[in-house]
Amino acid sequence: MTVTDIVLVLFIVALLAYAIYDEFIMPRRNGETLLTIPLLRRGRVDAFIFAGLVMILIYNNVMNHGAILTTWLLCALALMAVYLFWIRTPKILFKNRGFFFANVWIEYNRIKEMNLSEDGVLVMQLEQRRLLIRVKNIDDLEKIYKLMVNIQ
Structure with a gap:
């Protein structure tokens, strides 16, 4: 496992921990939730830039016959980005x-x-x-x- 793979794993674990906290832990903290209101999304341009950069990294890794593990980790990072930026709603x-x-x-x-x-x-x-x-x-x-x- 290279340093790149370790960094990718750390980012994926951090994003997964954030998603679990946001979806399951935060609503249970500090008592009963009285009201949940969905908010407008911010930073759409940032999301597209991040997703585009990850896609470029995946393409570059595949074309240069990089490690399969790195490709899978980049794909997992792309899936986390899709969830965080487009599926999850801020509230x-x-x-x-x-x-x-x-x-x-x-x-x-x-x-x-x-x-x-x-x-x-x-x-x-x-x-x-x-x-x-x-x-x-x-x-x-x-x-x-x-x-x-x-x-x-």
Whole structure:
């Protein structure tokens, strides 16, 4: 196994661990999930660039008669990229004491101000940070509002 194969295995394991955490562990952390809202995807160009680079590496490895293991690892990396960038949907999970946004736990008492922009983006001002929450369905903003009113 070459250094390249070891690095590929490490990346695949890291991406797989992230996918398992995002899909199965995070919804069970910090209590019961009250509301799950799908968000708009960001970084489409980055996803295409990454997938294109992996495809170039696969093509290059096959044409240069590289190791079969490296080709399979690159294919596994490509499958992980397809899952993470195109199949998986980003979401915000609301719990009793806070919410998960971009896999980060934020308690409700950290919210200093909430606004809704003209284009339907919910803006939450924290102590030193501003969250821009772009929901996939505009009607979900009303669900978030009702939940926040009930919790506060």
